[in-house]
Amino acid sequence: xxxxxxxxxxxxxxxxxxxxxxxxxxxxxxxxxxxxxxxxxxxxxxxxxxxxxxxxxxxxxxxxxxxxxxxxxxxxxxxxxxxxxxxxxxxxxxxxxxxxxxxxxxxxxxxxxxxxxxxxxxxxxxxxxx
Amino acid sequence: xxxxxxxxxxxxxxxxxxxxxxxxxxxxxxxxxxxxxxxxxxxxxxxxxxxxxxxxxxxxxxxxxxxxxxxxxxxxxxxxxxxxxxxxxxxxxxxxxxxxxxxxxxxxxxxxxxxxxxxxxxxxxxxxxxxxxxxxxxxxxxxxxxxxxxxxxxxxxxxxxxxxxxxxxxxxxxxxxxxxxxxxxxxxxxxxxxxxxxxxxxxxxxxxxxxxxxxxxxxxxxxxxxxxxxxxxxxxxxxxxxxxxxxxxxxxxxxxxxxxxxxxxxxxxxxxxxxxxxxxxxxxxxxxxxxxxxxxxxxxxxxxx
Numbered sequence: 001x002x003x004x005x006x007x008x009x010x011x012x013x014x015x016x017x018x019x020x021x022x023x024x025x026x027x028x029x030x031x032x033x034x035x036x037x038x039x040x041x042x043x044x045x046x047x048x049x050x051x052x053x054x055x056x057x058x059x060x061x062x063x064x065x066x067x068x069x070x071x072x073x074x075x076x077x078x079x080x081x082x083x084x085x086x087x088x089x090x091x092x093x094x095x096x097x098x099x100x101x102x103x104x105x106x107x108x109x110x111x112x113x114x115x116x117x118x119x120x121x122x123x124x125x126x127x128x129x130x
Numbered sequence: 131x132x133x134x135x136x137x138x139x140x141x142x143x144x145x146x147x148x149x150x151x152x153x154x155x156x157x158x159x160x161x162x163x164x165x166x167x168x169x170x171x172x173x174x175x176x177x178x179x180x181x182x183x184x185x186x187x188x189x190x191x192x193x194x195x196x197x198x199x200x201x202x203x204x205x206x207x208x209x210x211x212x213x214x215x216x217x218x219x220x221x222x223x224x225x226x227x228x229x230x231x232x233x234x235x236x237x238x239x240x241x242x243x244x245x246x247x248x249x250x251x252x253x254x255x256x257x258x259x260x261x262x263x264x265x266x267x268x269x270x271x272x273x274x275x276x277x278x279x280x281x282x283x284x285x286x287x288x289x290x291x292x293x294x295x296x297x298x299x300x301x302x303x304x305x306x307x308x309x310x311x312x313x314x315x316x317x318x319x320x321x322x323x324x325x326x327x328x329x330x331x332x333x334x335x336x337x338x339x340x341x342x343x344x345x346x347x348x349x350x351x352x353x354x355x356x357x358x359x360x361x362x363x364x365x366x367x368x369x370x371x372x373x374x375x376x377x378x379x380x381x382x383x384x385x386x387x388x389x390x391x392x393x394x395x396x397x398x399x400x401x402x403x404x405x406x407x408x409x410x411x412x413x414x415x416x417x418x419x420x421x422x423x424x425x426x427x428x429x430x431x432x433x434x435x
Contacts, residue, residue, distance in 0.1 A: 060362040069363040073356045105351040112344045 046126030049119050056115065056123060061106065065130060074106060080127045090127060094120050179328040180321060183421055186335075190422050194370050198358065206371035207426045209378075209434065213358050214365055217435065230307060230379040230431045233386050237308030240301055245290040251305070254286035263313035263428045267417045268320065269327035276330050276413040280306055280388055297407035298391040303377050307386055310376070310430035318374065318428065320421045334418025337411055338369070343402030349415075352396075373420045375432035386431055389416055 050056040051067065059067040063076035084090040092099045095110030095117075109115040115123070195203060198213050205212045211221045241259065244250045252258040256265075266279035277285075283305055284294040295302035322328050338349045352361070353369035360366075376389040383391075393412050394404035405411055 057362075071360045071362050073359045073361065105347060105355065107345040107347075112346060114344055 042122060043126045043129060046122035046124070049115065050123050050126065055119070056109065077127065077130055080130045084127075087124065090124050091120060094123060177325070179324060179331075182328070183322045183331060187422060187424060191370065193354065194357075194368050198368070204426065206368060206423075207374040207429050209371055209375055209432070210365055210367040212371065213368065221433070221435075224433050228379070228431075228433050230386055230433060233304045233379070234308050234311050234431065236301075237304035237306070237311075240305050241308055245287070245292050247290055249290050251283070251286055254282070254289065259309055259312075261313045261316055263310045263430070264316040264318045265320070267413060267420060269323060269330060269417070271323065271326070274326050275410065276417045278408065278413055278416055279309060280390070281408050281413065297388060298394070299383070299385055299387050303386050303388050303391075306388065307377050307431040310428055313428045315427045315429075318420060318424050318426055320417070320424055322421065330414045331418055331421060333411070334414035334416070337415045338418060343397065343400030345400040347400040349396070369419065369422065371423055371426055373416060374423055374426050374428060375430045375434075377431050379431060379433045381433075381435055389419075 048055075050058045050064070053060075058064060058077070059070045061071045061074035063070050063072070063078075065078070080090065084093075089100070093106075094115070096108040097104040097106035098108060098111075107114060110117065110120050191203065194206065195201070201212050208218075208221075211218045241251050256262055263279060266282065267276045269275075270277045280297055280302060283302055284297075287294055297303075322331055341348045341351075349369065352366050353372070357366050357368040373389055376392075377386045378392070379386050388407075390407045390412050393415065394407070397404040
């Protein structure tokens with residue numbers, strides 16, 4: 001009888017521990033998934049800012065995958081990670097392109113308040129997926 | 131907020147502008163007489179303002195002929211269709227039965243209606259207002275300012291006791307279209323007769339090369355530097371030939387508009403505050419732009435996509 005109880009307790013403990021760890025794992029998964037959706041939503045925001053005619057309107061001048069009616073006065077925006085390993089440089093290009101090329105005609109999005117600092121950051125996050 | 135940042139970069143002129151300050155001695159007879167006593171031997175050499183401007187015109191043209199080597203200089207009168215083979219044929223077809231035809235007829239009617247005092251527009255203009263578009267805008271020595279054709283139309287009304295018409299679109303533009311139509315194939319022949327005229331010219335030139343608006347563009351960025359390229363779906367016309375086809379019928383407008391109407395639109399597109407129709411700055415800009423098109427023929431009114 002005593003032995004039976006001990007076994008039962010052991011089993012219960014085991015089951016409890018197991019389910020707890022499964023639960024924990026599940027929770028972790030969910031967290032990761034949530035994080036991913038949040039990240040995707042942020043990236044989507046960056047893309048929308050870039051594509052919106054009243055905001056970045058980057059398509060006026062740049063080829064960007066997924067865009068339509070694209071202009072051709074600026075370079076195509078591809079392989080951004082490889083070409084802009086330093087985030088700062090990319091942020092500067094969008095905040096005020098004149099810091100990289102004084103004769104540019106790319107609008108100074110940050111310096112002229114066309115985009116907020118936060119919007120520039122969102123655009124840069126998204127650019128790094130290209 | 132900081133919607134309009136107009137003047138920040140005005141100072142960042144274009145290289146051409148470095149040559150714009152003019153320290154030449156005064157040339158009026160009075161000044162010469164005053165200085166005669168002190169320095170009798172030094173006669174002030176008259177400055178050839180037209181010659182200076184002609185130099186500018188030459189440089190301006192060679193820029194475009196280098197950029198678009200296949201395009202005959204005379205064809206720049208056709209705006210974007212001078213360089214856009216893809217749409218040129220279609221445009222030529224539209225010009226056979228143009229959407230502005232009715233406006234020319236209306237313009238003629240307006241032009242011929244007598245004012246209350248019995249006079250009419252024909253009394254205000256050389257050659258009764260026929261075939262004179264190519265002489266506008268001109269620099270008027272009496273009032274010391276640039277007179278555009280559209281300003282002259284309203285001045286004519288004022289002198290004859292009529293209320294002025296609104297600029298941009300409508301009756302006045304129809305009259306201007308009729309007058310342009312009667313001047314087709316006449317060569318633009320704008321003059322810079324003196325120092326004051328040269329100043330107005332330089333003022334227009336400075337406007338053309340100055341950055342403005344929140345988006346920080348100059349006219350020259352779009353219509354010189356990247357002319358022929360696409361901004362989004364719009365192909366940018368060369369600035370040479372900008373005034374020749376005016377006024378233009380644009381599908382987007384659904385009616386004729388003056389060059390001033392276009393200036394305002396281009397200003398708004400870069401989020402700059404558009405100036406008033408016929409403001410001094412716009413008149414000087416039109417003076418500058420038309421000088422750059424000297425020698426091309428009048429082919430207004432015309433149609434644009």
